[in-house]
Amino acid sequence: MRIKLPPSTQNWLSLIGITIALISLFMIIFLITISQLFLTKGNYLGLFIYIVLPSFMIGGLIVIPIGMLIKRKSMKKTGIRPDGWPIINLNDSRYRNAFFIFTIGTTILLFLSAIGSYQAFHLTESIEFCGTFCHSVMHPEYVAYNNSSHARVACVECHVGSGVGWYTKSKLSGLHQIIAVITNSYEKPIPTPIEDLRPARETCEQCHWPGKFYPNTIRHEKHNLPDKENSEWDIHLRMKIGGAIAAKGFDNGAHWHINSKVKIEYYAAGNPNEEIDWVRYTNLNNGKEIIYTKDENPLKENPENEKKIIEMTCIGCHNRPSHNYLAPFDFIDQVIATGEIARELPEFKSMTLDIFDNEFTSMDTAATLIRTTINNFYEEEYPEIYSSKKEIIDKSIKGLIETTSKNIFPIMKASWKAYPNNIGHLNYPGCFRCHNNEMVSEDEEHVISKDCNICHTILAQGNPQNLMMGNINSQLPFKHPGDVEEDEWNENLCSDCHDGLNPQ
Ligand code: HEC
Ligand code: HEC
Ligand code: HEC
Ligand code: HEC
Ligand code: HEC
Ligand code: HEC
Incomplete structure (x- = not known):
């Protein structure tokens, strides 16, 4: 059977358009069938089915009428066709065919593209x-x-x-x-x-509403000192997230800042993850404001800076809820704790930390450097261990490479150096950007405190064999390990010495 069509359809451009559209349509149907039958997660395939191929199909369909228009024009010039709009005469089988192909085709297309755009929406929203x-x-x-x-x-x-x-x-x-x-x-x-x-109010707070009370929690940190024995040093902290008892709600503790009665805003001349220069606390109950600054008020000097004021939300502290890159000092501790790196290898921690002073160009170069540094070190310094414990050394090398690949990404230059975590204050300024005893109100009556007991109390600390213990209601004064004295650790920010590698 031959389907007759108007003469204007007989042109190369429309023919190409029809071919492209038909091929795309068949490919879409074919790939949908395949992905439904055989694949559970067709991430890249989805991209073709719902975005790339439909674009080709629509492109092809657009070309068809363009070809017909051009053809009509040239037919007019040669005098085959009269002027004016085309006459669609449904009694003429050519026009009837064209009309039905067009309407039925368009309906199917619209239907498919509705499904397609819904799928495309889901695809671009998917984690994959x-x-x-x-x-x-x-x-x-x-x-x-x-x-x-x-x-x-x-x-x-x-x-x-x-x-x-x-x-x-x-x-x-x-x-x-x-x-x-x-x-x-x-x-x-x-x-x-x-x-x-997007503001935390519209994202984080959809799942964690600020009114949710989190009581105090206990944190148990395990560290290893950069000494010969990789000695363990533990710290148990009671974190004051909310008030000490639920009835006290948000009146104190870290979540005081997001209390509905409190508004905290800040301004940073440079990167707000590094240093904060101005803080305003507004008591929303009585409208009273306190402004804290280090020396001069940077907003008085230049009112333009008002535009850069940031309101404290969840992300002011929890800026790495989902992408936390641990520093070498910490990821080595983690893997020693799981046993994948053997604690018994002397100087393992202090020696391997130096490797991470290098900028790696790829994960392969990092792995090679880790392998050769560790092998050479034990071969030269501890030949006995090198020959008798080769298996343990190999296992530890493997453990270190694996944890490195989860925390340092040379190609994108993503690591603890690029992405500070603002919760805490050890490797980064974090809470101490404001809580440094230097941010003082204009009347000098208020200061944002660095008192070691306002955010947590230390319940126990030291080597597990010789742990200094307080009890749940009392607090121990912080004891810094090694021979770092209080006038040293307390006068500087912790992050001045702790840069994620060997603390200096
Ligand atoms: C779709 C829901 C959802 C959204 C949106 C969400 N979270 Fe969570 N979050 C969770 C769940 C569920 C947990 C609990 C996981 C668990 O108990 O192990 C959690 C745990 C946490 C924790 C405690 C565990 C940890 O990693 O320290 C913090 C802090 C946190 N979320 C902060 C945030 C912040 C900040 C945001 C916004 C940037 C956010 N969340 C957005 C669902 C969500
Ligand atoms: C943008 C500045 C800023 C940052 C960053 C900041 N705070 Fe605060 N914080 C304040 C101000 C201002 C006060 C009120 C000081 C006062 O009492 O005059 C405060 C008070 C507190 C209090 C005492 C609440 C009370 O009355 O019991 C705690 C606890 C606290 N902060 C914990 C933290 C923790 C934990 C972090 C880091 C995760 C942090 N803060 C980071 C500005 C900040
Ligand atoms: C001033 C800093 C600060 C702000 C702002 C802040 N938090 Fe926290 N949050 C903390 C600290 C500190 C902890 C305890 C973390 C720890 O133990 O390491 C914590 C703990 C949590 C936890 C874990 C509770 C648990 O039981 O382990 C969740 C969930 C959480 N915060 C969600 C939020 C959400 C959501 C917001 C915004 C509405 C928010 N936080 C705003 C400092 C803050
Ligand atoms: C719990 C909330 C949450 C989830 C889930 C989440 N992110 Fe993020 N993401 C953040 C926050 C908060 C930041 C840091 C914002 C800042 O520091 O300005 C961030 C930062 C980023 C950055 C900037 C670079 C960096 O490391 O800071 C990229 C890229 C990114 N996210 C991609 C993703 C991808 C891809 C996914 C899903 C696989 C994802 N995010 C899931 C909250 C989230
Ligand atoms: C403004 C709040 C705040 C103040 C003030 C504060 N800390 Fe902390 N500190 C934190 C938070 C939050 C963490 C938990 C960090 C985390 O979740 O990784 C922490 C963690 C610690 C840890 C455990 C670190 C680790 O990774 O094992 C020690 C030790 C510590 N603080 C000591 C101190 C000392 C000493 C002082 C007084 C100079 C002090 N803190 C003052 C908020 C504070
Ligand atoms: C003057 C430099 C200096 C300052 C400031 C400093 N530290 Fe340290 N810290 C060190 C050194 C050096 C070591 C390694 C000690 C050793 O070799 O036994 C260390 C080790 C530690 C450890 C054990 C292992 C680890 O790194 O996790 C903790 C915990 C610690 N410091 C906490 C803190 C806290 C909390 C602060 C801030 C209140 C702080 N330090 C400030 C130099 C410093």
Whole structure:
């Protein structure tokens, strides 16, 4: 049977359009069938089925009428066709065929594209898409994310949130990012704080509302000192997240800052993860304000800076809820605790820490450096151990390489150096950006305190064989390990000496 069509359809352009559209349609149907039957997670395939192929199909369909128009024009010139609009005469079988093909085709297309765009929406919201599409770019965040307590929370829950407005906004900025990836013009490491991150109120607070009371919790930290024995040094802290008892609510403790009666704002001339220069505390009950500064008030000097004031939200402290890159000092401790690195290898910690002073160009060079440094060290310094405990050395090398690959990402330059964690104060300024005894109110009556007991109390500390103990209601004064005296550790910020490697 021959389907007759209007003469204007007989042109090369429309023919090409029809071919492209048909091939795309068949490929889409074919791939959907395959992915439904055989694949559980078709991440890249989804990209083809719902984004790439439909674009080709629509492109092909657009070309068909363009070809017909051009053809009509040339037919008019040669006088075959009269002027004016085409006459659609349904009694003429050619026009009838064209009409039915067009209407039925369009209906099917619209139906498919409705399903397609819904699938495309889901695809671009999926963790696989966010975490693996630009594989090397998002690799560090994806790995850290999978090791975090939010590994089951979709990327978009924190980065986009709900609502059409933020969806379009994020897809537009995503487009700009895709161009940056294709042209390789993005920054490494990706700079933070992220400026257009959706406010915590609309993301974190969807799951953790600020009114949720968290009581005090006990933290048990295990460290190993950079000495010959890699001696263990433990610290047990009672963290004052909320008040000591639930009835006290948020009147004190770390979550006081997000209390509904309190508003904290800050301004930083440089990177707010490093240093804060101005803080305003507003008591929302009585409207009273206290402004704390180090020396001069940077906002009085230049009122333009008002625009850079940041309100303290969850992310002011929890800026690494999902992508925390541990420093070598800490990730080595973790792996010693699990037994994957043997504590019995003398000087293991202090010797391996120096490796991380290097900038690696790739994970392979890092692995090679780790392997050769450790082997050479024991071969030269402890030949007996090197020959008798080769297996343990090999296992520890493996453990160290593995943990390194979860925390340091040479290609994207992502590591503890690039991404400070603002909770705490050991390796980064963190809480001490404000709590440093130097941020003072104008009348000098108030100071943001560095008192070691306002945020936590120490319940026990020291080597587990010889642990100094307090009890649950009392607190121990902090004892710094080694021979660092109080006038040294207390006069500086901890992070002045603790840079994630060997503390100086
Ligand atoms: C629990 C919330 C949360 C989830 C889930 C989450 N992120 Fe993030 N992400 C953040 C926060 C907070 C920041 C840091 C913001 C800042 O410092 O300005 C961030 C930062 C980033 C950055 C900037 C670079 C960096 O390391 O700071 C990238 C890229 C990123 N996230 C990608 C992802 C991807 C991909 C996923 C999913 C695999 C994901 N995020 C899941 C909260 C989240
Ligand atoms: C979709 C829900 C969801 C969103 C959005 C979310 N979280 Fe969580 N978060 C959770 C769940 C569930 C847990 C508990 C995990 C557990 O108990 O192991 C958790 C645990 C935490 C913890 C305690 C564990 C830890 O890692 O220290 C913190 C802190 C936290 N979230 C902060 C945040 C911040 C900050 C944001 C916003 C950037 C955020 N969360 C966004 C669901 C969410
Ligand atoms: C942007 C500045 C800023 C940062 C960063 C900051 N704080 Fe505060 N904090 C304040 C101010 C201001 C006060 C009130 C000081 C006063 O009493 O005059 C305060 C008070 C407190 C209090 C005492 C509440 C009470 O009355 O019992 C605790 C506990 C606390 N902060 C914990 C933390 C912890 C933990 C961190 C880090 C995770 C932190 N803060 C980071 C500004 C800050
Ligand atoms: C001033 C700093 C600060 C701010 C702002 C802050 N937190 Fe926290 N939060 C802390 C500290 C400190 C802890 C205890 C962490 C630890 O033990 O390491 C904590 C613990 C938590 C925990 C874990 C509780 C548990 O039982 O382990 C969750 C969940 C949490 N915060 C969520 C939030 C959310 C959501 C927001 C914003 C609404 C927020 N925090 C704002 C400092 C802060
Ligand atoms: C403004 C609040 C605040 C003040 C003041 C403060 N700390 Fe902390 N400190 C924290 C938080 C929060 C953590 C937990 C960090 C984390 O979750 O990793 C912490 C952790 C610690 C740890 C355990 C670190 C680790 O990784 O094992 C020690 C030790 C410590 N603090 C000592 C001190 C000493 C000594 C002082 C007094 C000079 C002090 N802190 C003052 C908030 C504070
Ligand atoms: C003057 C430099 C200096 C300052 C400041 C300093 N430390 Fe240390 N810290 C060291 C050195 C050096 C070691 C290693 C001690 C050893 O070899 O036994 C160390 C080790 C530690 C350890 C045991 C292992 C580890 O690093 O986790 C803890 C915990 C610690 N310091 C906490 C703190 C805290 C908390 C502060 C701030 C209140 C602080 N230090 C300030 C130099 C310093």
